[in-house]
Every structure is written in structure tokens, then in C-alpha cells.
Amino acid sequence: MKEENQKENRKSSRRQFLKKGLIAGAGVVAGGSLIGAIVNKNKPDSGEKVTALTTTGELIEVDKAQIRSPRVSISESHNGIPGRKFVMVIDLAKCKNARKCVDSCQKGHHLPKDQEFMKVYFLQDSDKSAPYWFPKPCFHCDNPLCVSVCPVGATFKRSDGIVLIDTERCIGCKFCMTGCPYSTRVFAWKEYPEFKEDKEQYSPEASSPGKEGTVAKCDFCPDLVRIGKLPYCAQNCPMGVIYFGDIDEDTVTNGNETLKFSELIRDRAGYRYLEVLGTRPSVYYLPPVERQFPVDSGFNGLEESIKARYKNTPYGKNHKL
Amino acid sequence: MEQSASKEALLQKFAPQIEKTSFLASIWIIFLLCIIGVGVYAFICQVTQGHIVTGMRDNVVWGIYIVNFIFFMGMSYAGAIISGALHLFRTEWRKPIIRMAEYLAIISLLIGPGYILLCIGRLDRLYYLALFGRIQSPITWDVIAISTDIFGCLIFLYLSILRDIANLRDFKELKVPQWRKKLYSFLSLGYTGTPEQEKRLRRATDIMAAMVIAIAIIVYSVLAWIFSVTLQPGWHSTIFGPYFVIAAVYSGTGVLILTMYVFRKAYHLEHFVTRKHFVAMGVVMVVLAALFGYFTFSDYLTKWYGSEKNDESLIKILFSQYYWSFIFSNYIGVLVPLLVVGIPKLRTIPNITFSALIVVVALWFNRYLIVIPTLESPYLPIQDSRPEYLLYSGTWVEYALMAAGVALFCLLFTLASKFVPVINVSEMSDAPRDQREEGLFNTEESLL
Numbered sequence: 001m002k003e004e005n006q007k008e009n010r011k012s013s014r015r016q017f018l019k020k021g022l023i024a025g026a027g028v029v030a031g032g033s034l035i036g037a038i039v040n041k042n043k044p045d046s047g048e049k050v051t052a053l054t055t056t057g058e059l060i061e062v063d064k065a066q067i068r069s070p071r072v073s074i075s076e077s078h079n080g081i082p083g084r085k086f087v088m089v090i091d092l093a094k095c096k097n098a099r100k101c102v103d104s105c106q107k108g109h110h111l112p113k114d115q116e117f118m119k120v121y122f123l124q125d126s127d128k129s130a131p132y133w134f135p136k137p138c139f140h141c142d143n144p145l146c147v148s149v150c151p152v153g154a155t156f157k158r159s160d161g162i163v164l165i166d167t168e169r170c171i172g173c174k175f176c177m178t179g180c181p182y183s184t185r186v187f188a189w190k191e192y193p194e195f196k197e198d199k200e201q202y203s204p205e206a207s208s209p210g211k212e213g214t215v216a217k218c219d220f221c222p223d224l225v226r227i228g229k230l231p232y233c234a235q236n237c238p239m240g241v242i243y244f245g246d247i248d249e250d251t252v253t254n255g256n257e258t259l260k261f262s263e264l265i266r267d268r269a270g271y272r273y274l275e276v277l278g279t280r281p282s283v284y285y286l287p288p289v290e291r292q293f294p295v296d297s298g299f300n301g302l303e304e305s306i307k308a309r310y311k312n313t314p315y316g317k318n319h320k321l
Numbered sequence: 322m323e324q325s326a327s328k329e330a331l332l333q334k335f336a337p338q339i340e341k342t343s344f345l346a347s348i349w350i351i352f353l354l355c356i357i358g359v360g361v362y363a364f365i366c367q368v369t370q371g372h373i374v375t376g377m378r379d380n381v382v383w384g385i386y387i388v389n390f391i392f393f394m395g396m397s398y399a400g401a402i403i404s405g406a407l408h409l410f411r412t413e414w415r416k417p418i419i420r421m422a423e424y425l426a427i428i429s430l431l432i433g434p435g436y437i438l439l440c441i442g443r444l445d446r447l448y449y450l451a452l453f454g455r456i457q458s459p460i461t462w463d464v465i466a467i468s469t470d471i472f473g474c475l476i477f478l479y480l481s482i483l484r485d486i487a488n489l490r491d492f493k494e495l496k497v498p499q500w501r502k503k504l505y506s507f508l509s510l511g512y513t514g515t516p517e518q519e520k521r522l523r524r525a526t527d528i529m530a531a532m533v534i535a536i537a538i539i540v541y542s543v544l545a546w547i548f549s550v551t552l553q554p555g556w557h558s559t560i561f562g563p564y565f566v567i568a569a570v571y572s573g574t575g576v577l578i579l580t581m582y583v584f585r586k587a588y589h590l591e592h593f594v595t596r597k598h599f600v601a602m603g604v605v606m607v608v609l610a611a612l613f614g615y616f617t618f619s620d621y622l623t624k625w626y627g628s629e630k631n632d633e634s635l636i637k638i639l640f641s642q643y644y645w646s647f648i649f650s651n652y653i654g655v656l657v658p659l660l661v662v663g664i665p666k667l668r669t670i671p672n673i674t675f676s677a678l679i680v681v682v683a684l685w686f687n688r689y690l691i692v693i694p695t696l697e698s699p700y701l702p703i704q705d706s707r708p709e710y711l712l713y714s715g716t717w718v719e720y721a722l723m724a725a726g727v728a729l730f731c732l733l734f735t736l737a738s739k740f741v742p743v744i745n746v747s748e749m750s751d752a753p754r755d756q757r758e759e760g761l762f763n764t765e766e767s768l769l
């Protein structure tokens with residue numbers, strides 16, 4: 001039954017992806033994480049009703065207790081989604097630090113407030129060059145040092161290009177954290193209460209629930225991708241900065257527009273960050289050209305504590321943030 | 322030769338160390354146990370509350386635990402290399418200090434790996450290293466290397482104390498409890514010193530001496546590669562292997578001199594451990610100081626001169642935030658021994674011991690400066706991170722465990738010296754060997 005559902009999910013995800021591109025409709029459903037949930041009839045009702053989107057695309061009203069995400073088992077999560085090779089394109093020209101990627105990712109993965117998979121840097125390559133906002137997920141490198149150095153194979157590369165972590169296997173040596181040149185990984189320094197909130201069965205594809213003493217990082221949300229959804233960050237960015245797609249199908253989408261990956265990279269001079277390191281990332285950036293807004297509008301409406309995080313940047317120092 | 326006194330006379334002299342524990346020594350042991358107790362408490366805190374009690378955070382993921390790991394492992398390799406070399410070279414003056422070098426090798430080797438365990442988030446899954454070990458990972462190399470090293474060092478130490486254990490078994494006047502006598506006679510494996518036994522033992526010790534030198538060099542290089550295989554600015558360096566080995570032997574020589582000084586005072590060994598030994602070890606230390614200075618200089622010169630952006634920011638941190646520790650570890654730590662031992666007039670026992678102390682502390686800071694500033698200046702500048710995640714400073718838990726390690730080191734050394742004398746009795750009572758016949762360059766026969 002479970003197996004069939006998963007197969008069905010994958011099939012439908014592929015169909016959706018090919019025909020209409022990925023949809024980004026988190027708004028329709030209470031709590032984005034319930035999307036694509038399937039109904040588990042074995043549990044007694046809780047009395048609380050929520051709306052959920054079924055795998056066939058219908059909206060239904062179900063009891064909260066009967067919902068579970070279609071999380072795949074640890075062993076199945078080692079196999080990539082067949083025939084896919086995922087890629088992300090981040091358009092720096094449109095990013096103004098709205099931080100919806102950060103927040104939705106944190107919520108979707110049940111992360112404590114001390115952990116973020118997505119970070120937004122405020123980079124300025126040299127004194128005279130223009131500063132720009134730089135959202136940074138895991139690059140899902142094709143030559144990932146984090147995978148090479150792991151002594152127990154807890155972090156692994158799949159056929160669809162995604163690099164995942166199995167926190168049931170991880171011994172917490174943190175070698176991958178020093179191995180990753182992009183400071184992508186986070187560590188669970190203690191038992192956070194948020195880890196308990198997620199009652200579902202653990203799956204590396206969901207990176208949830210987290211576990212004390214192990215590492216975690218951006219996972220490209222394969223659990224959402226399996227059911228034809230975009231990763232949380234791409235779904236929720238109000239500026240449409242983050243495009244996600246398949247490099248073999250040559251399509252990427254941010255939910256609003258679906259583009260040809262190769263043309264996008266060609267026309268907008270896409271590049272990979274720190275190509276010189278030879279890690280071969282799966283994340284491409286489009287340079288921050290012809291921006292429609294002043295770059296420091298990214299500081300508007302930020303909480304003081306978040307703003308303080310940019311004090312150390314060259315810009316922050318010059319402008320006494 | 323005054324040093325080769327008769328076996329009985331020597332045993333007579335060292336018997337009190339073994340037989341009874343003086344009041345001062347008991348206080349000393351209790352003091353050490355208290356420090357270890359605090360360490361145990363700190364460890365319990367870390368296990369129950371998680372690594373949040375340490376100063377390590379997402380950027381600086383390895384802190385002083387790793388520094389201590391490198392430091393203790395370095396002492397161990399130094400002990401192994403020095404005792405192996407002293408053994409193979411058959412130098413006559415080595416006799417009174419070789420046992421201390423052997424103890425140094427094995428005791429720090431028992432403590433060092435403990436520190437890497439403290440860095441591991443899920444100690445309960447440690448056996449995964451064996452269950453799911455991947456040979457591609459330098460950590461697996463390290464696990465294999467360190468366990469080989471522990472094994473090799475234990476055998477080497479055992480072989481070299483075997484004759485003394487037999488001596489203690491045969492020394493009837495020794496007033497120790499019955500169980501200890503039994504233990505001596507069990508551990509001596511029926512060694513009675515027949516020419517055949519002696520020949521075999523010597524051959525085995527020679528082989529092991531050569532092996533521990535080789536193993537020590539390999540193991541410490543593997544340790545260095547844990548850092549240099551990563552792409553981090555400051556770590557990704559080709560000279561880290563030899564650099565670490567030199568730094569290890571350098572700091573270990575310092576510790577050995579300190580040990581000589583302490584035992585000389587504590588057990589009144591003035592007659593055995595003389596100025597000659599201090600000067601000899603001091604000269605070794607000077608040679609190593611020059612080598613260490615040379616490696617340090619080449620490493621930082623190339624980083625600074627080429628001034629790649631990330632190297633530049635690392636150098637900037639080293640010369641601002643860490644200015645004094647940098648000066649202390651890489652200048653003072655090199656110049657002091659060069660001056661003190663280099664100028665004949667200054668070569669007194671206290672002076673040499675003092676410079677050894679400087680070397681040991683300087684080298685600890687040297688490791689600190691290798692590990693922490695690099696993690697504080699990664700490729701992507703640390704941003705969008707909590708202010709308390711930016712810089713590292715150790716917490717009481719980490720320092721308590723560091724102190725506990727040092728205390729355990731002292732305790733094990735004290736206990737070992739109460740089990741088998743810190744002066745190699747059997748070697749001392751051997752007639753000085755003819756160096757031409759049995760020196761390093763004529764060992765083929767004994768090795769084959």
C-alpha cells in the first residue's frame with residue numbers, strides 16, 4: 001500500500017513536472033508541509049480538521065491525526081529519483097533579502113531557531129564593486145568533499161545529484177563541516193524542542209526530525225520534489241529569485257515562469273560560485289545586474305537581531321549598521 | 322664507567338620509590354585525582370546537555386579538544402621517535418633517560434585519542450567506525466594508524482621493561498605486597514637472562530624500535546592530512562605532514578626535558594640524570610627549533626607573499642586578534658631555545674628546563690593557531706550567523722577536560738614510575754657496549 005502510493009507519487013510528480021512545471025501553491029493549504037499528504041486510516045481521529053492536497057491534486061478535508069507525509073525510508077532515500085538530475089538557479093538581480101526562503105525552510109524542516117539551512121549573505125567582492133544579496137543553500141556538489149571525508153557514509157550523493165545526510169548513521173565527527181568549503185552544514189549542539197514537534201518517521205529526504213549530535217544541511221527537499229512541488233525556498237520567495245528544475249530536461253521554474261535552463265544560463269551569464277575549488281556545484285547564480293531596487297532596501301523591516309548579523313560585512317561597517 | 326653500577330646496588334637505590342608512597346606523593350596523587358574528578362563532571366555535563374556546553378559552534382566546529390589531541394599525539398610520537406632513535410643509536414648517555422621517553426610515548430598515546438572522542442557528537446555510535454568504515458575517509462586512516470601505533474608502542478615498551486620486571490621479580494628484598502610480586506613474575510614471561518633470551522630480546526627490541534619510528538612518522542602525517550586534505554585556507558597545505566612531525570618531536574623533546582627535571586628532583590636522580598643529559602637533549606631541541614622555525618616560516622611566507630584573498634584574511638586575523646599568541650608561539654618559542662642552548666654559558670639545567678617549558682606552551686599555542694583562526698576565516702565570510710557563532714572561545718568544560726588530561730598524564734607517569742623505575746636498571750648495569758660492534762650501522766645481523 002505504502003509502496004504503491006510512493007510509486008504513484010513519483011509518477012504523478014514526473015507528469016506534473018513535465019507538463020506544467022512545478023507549482024508553488026503553498027497558500028491554499030494550511031501549513032505548507034501538509035501538501036501531498038496521504039491519509040493514514042490506522043489512527044483514531046483527533047477531531048481537528050485540516051485541508052490537504054491529495055496526490056491526484058484534489059483538495060480534501062481530513063482529520064489532522066490521519067495525515068502523514070509520504071516520507072520514504074532511509075534505505076530508499078539512498079536511491080535518487082530515477083532519471084532526474086536536479087539543478088537550482090538563483091537570480092541575484094532579484095534578491096532583496098526578504099528572507100522568506102530562510103523562514104519557510106526552517107519551518108518546513110522543523111528546525112530550531114538556531115539552525116538555518118538557507119543563509120543570505122551580503123557580499124561585496126571588493127571595495128569598489130557593488131554589494132549584493134546572496135542566498136546560499138547547499139550546492140549539492142558533483143564532487144562533494146563532504147561525502148569523501150565522511151568516515152561512515154552518513155552523507156551520500158544520489159543518482160539525481162542530491163547530497164543527503166542520514167542522521168541515524170552520522171557519528172557527529174564534524175569532519176564534513178570542515179570539508180565543505182562553503183560553510184553549508186549545521187550541527188545540532190543540543191536536543192532542541194523543535195526536534196520533538198515532528199512526530200513523523202525520520203527520513204533523510206525530509207531532514208526531519210533532527211537529532212542531537214549530528215549534522216544537517218539543505219537537502220533540496222526531495223520529499224516535496226517527489227510529489228511535484230518546489231523546495232520550500234523556491235515556493236516561498238516573493239521575488240521569484242530561486243528557480244529549481246532538472247538539468248537533463250533543461251527546464252527550471254520558480255513557480256511563476258518556466259524557463260529553459262541552458263538559455264537562461266547563456267543569456268544571463270550564469271556561473272557557479274567559487275568554481276576554482278573544483279567541487280562542481282549544482283547551484284548556478286545569475287549575476288546581480290540591472291536591479292530594480294536599491295540594494296540596502298534589503299535591510300528594511302528586518303528585526304534588530306537579524307540586522308545585527310550584517311554588522312561585520314564591509315557594507316555594514318561603512319554604514320554603521 | 323660510573324653509571325654502570327651493579328644491578329643490586331641500583332635496585333637497592335630505587336626500591337624505596339616502588340615500595341612506599343611518601344606523604345607528599347600521596348597529596349600529589351590526591352590533587353591529581355581531584356582535577357580528574359572535575360574533568361569527569363565536565364564530561365558528564367557534556368554528555369547530558371550536549372555539545373552546547375562547549376565553545377564550539379557551526380563555524381568553529383573543532384576547538385581546544387582537537388588542539389589537545391594534536392598536542393598529546395605529538396608528545397607520543399616524539400617519545401616514540403626519541404626512544405627508538407636512542408635505542409638504535411646505542412648512545413651510552415641515553416641509558417638513564419630512555420625509559421622516560423618510552424613512558425612519554427605510551428602514556429600520551431593513551432590520553433590523546435580521548436580528546437578526539439570528546440569532539441564526537443554521538444559517542445554512542447562510535448562502533449559505526451568499524452561497522453560502516455569507509456577507507457576513503459582520512460578519519461578511517463587515522464583510526465587504523467592510531468590503533469597500530471598503540472599496539473606497536475605497547476609492544477616496544479613491554480619489550481624494553483621486560484628485563485627490569487625480571488630484575489624486580491628476582492630482587493628478594495623488595496617489600497611489596499604479594500600480588501605485586503606475582504604480577505612481576507607473571508609479566509616477566511620467565512625471562513632469566515640466558516644469552517639466547519638476551520639475544521632474542523635485543524633483536525625484537527631493535528625491530529620494534531625501528532618500527533615505532535616509522536609508525537610514528539606515518540601516523541602523525543595522517544593526522545596532519547585530516548587538516549590538509551580539506552580545502553580550508555590555512556590547512557590546504559602540502560607541507561603539513563612533515564611540519565606536524567617536526568612540531569611534534571620538537572614539543573615532545575620539551576616535555577621530555579621537563580620530565581627529566583621533575584623526576585630528577587622528585588626521586589633524587591642527580592647522580593644519574595646529569596647536566597650532560599640536559600645539554601644533549603637541549604641540542605636535539607635546538608636542531609628541532611631550527612627545523613620548526615624553518616617550516617613555520619615557509620608555510621606562512623608563501624601564504625602571505627602570494628596573498629590570495631582568503632590567505633590574506635587569515636594572516637590578517639593572525640596578526641590582529643591573535644597577535645601575541647602568534648608572536649609567542651612562532652617567534653619566542655623558537656628563539657628562546659636557540660639562545661639558551663646556543664650560548665654555552667647559558668646552558669644550565671634550570672635554563673634548559675625553562676626554555677623547554679616555553680617550547681611546550683608555545684607549541685600548544687601553535688596548534689591552537691593552526692586550528693581555530695582557519696575555522697574563523699572560511700571561504701565565504703561568516704555572515705547571517707549569530708554573533709556568538711563568530712568567534713571561538715573555550716568554555717570551562719573544555720578547559721576542565723584539558724586540565725584533567727594533563728592531570729591524568731602526570732598521574733599515569735607517577736604510577737608507572739612506582740611500578741617499574743624510571744631509570745632503566747638493566748641497561749644501566751650492562752657493561753658499556755662497544756659501539757662499533759653493535760651500533761646502528763652494524764645492526765643488519767641483529768635485524769635479520
Ligand code: SF4
Nearest residue numbers: 138139140141146180
Ligand atoms: S556545498 Fe558543501 S555540504 Fe553541500 S555538497 Fe558541496 S561540499 Fe557538501
Ligand code: SF4
Nearest residue numbers: 150170171173174176
Ligand atoms: S559529522 Fe556525520 S555526516 Fe559529517 S563526516 Fe562525520 S559522520 Fe559523516
